[in-house]
Amino acid sequence: MSFTSVSPALPGAPTSKMANPTRTPSQDEVTYFYIGLGLAIGSTIFIGSSFIIKKKALIHINRAGGVRAGAGGFGYLKDWMWWAGLITMGVGEACNFAAYAFAPAALVTPLGALSVLVSAVLASHFLNEKLNLLGKLGCFLCILGSTVIVIHAPHEEEVESLDMLVEKLQEPSFLVYEVLIIILAFVLACYIGPKYGHRYVVVYVLLCASVGSVTVLGCKGLGLALKEAILGQGNLHLASWLTFTLLVIVVICIMVQMNYLNRALDLFNTGIVTPVYYVLFTTFVVLASALLFREWENMSAVDFLGSACGFLIVIVSIILLNTFKDMDVSVLEVKGMMKPKRELLSSGRSFHTVHLKEDDPISRQGISKKSSYGSDFSNTI
Secondary structure: OOOOOOOOOOOOOOOOOOOOOOOOOOHHHHHHHHHHHHHHHHHHHHHHHHHHHHHHHHHHHHHOOOOOHHHOOOHHHHOHHHHHHHHHHHHHHHHHHHHHHHOOHHHHOHHHHHHHHHHHHHHHHHOOOOOOHHHHHHHHHHHHHHHHHHHHOOOOOOOOOHHHHHHHHOOHHHHHHHHHHHHHHHHHHHHHHHHHOOOOHHHHHHHHHHHHHHHHHHHHHHHHHHHHHHHOOOOHHHHHHHHHHHHHHHHHHHHHHHHHHHHHHHHOOHHHHHHHHHHHHHHHHHHHHHHHOOOOOOOOHHHHHHHHHHHHHHHHHHHHHHOOOOOOOOHHHHHHHOOOHHHHHHHHHHHHHHOOOOOOHHHHHHHHHHHHHHHHHHHOO
């Protein structure tokens, strides 16, 4: 039984976003949504694999006695494995770039968490990093959170042409954001990075994440230009100069990202770099997307809270996947922890008794003393 009543709109009455905040997306928008979703998932597989390939290349260079990337070395440019990782990441970024042309950034960016899942699974096989019970739980939560994000993500977009994009780029709020990003990147690269970059993982990762948000916006603009070129729509003169400008910006930002991400991977464990990078990168992209593309304006309160909850679930999954992955936690140990205290004490005493040697009176005497101490302790519980 429903208590919600819907008042019919009067014929000829004006409509607004406040009166109809959740319009139904068209069939084309739904199709584009699922195309972008498939490309986004495919990109996470390639990007997650590239982290492992590049990490193995950096380990190989360090063992060969080359200058570490964290110390400013560029020896990885001569290693074929690093180039294989770069090509793999390039394929993933190409899929990611295409995904931004079809789906909102609020959907594509959070799904990058699946690359963390891929990275964790591959690291357990190729980098000898164990995936314990908490890691497996993190994998499940990562899939669950990503599913929640997909369900509640916006299916339609506010910026659908280059003309609208140019108008949005000139808004004061976005211009202030871009100026702050430039200042932050300059301060981190020139002042904070040389002093504290080798001690704190957040320094280089923050630089990559902030610059990465500009990369995503550039890819989104290039995707719009590509879509208009394929469909034969829009102003060709505007598309030409705007496409060239965005392409230059994207290339510069990617070069900065690659340089400082290599330093972070060389100085710190992959399990630390990956979750910190994901959280900061996604936060910056969602903020920039909210300022430029206004993708959240047509979402209902339920979808907004659902997306936020999905993002929080993904953050928890990444923490479980990486922060606690070195702990030796298994299903048997969890079952043992659920036993009553008296059963744990008795099992401990029986273990010592079974391993007692019959012909060793000294050991027998020591065990009997320990058992008496244990019985005294159990009587106090």
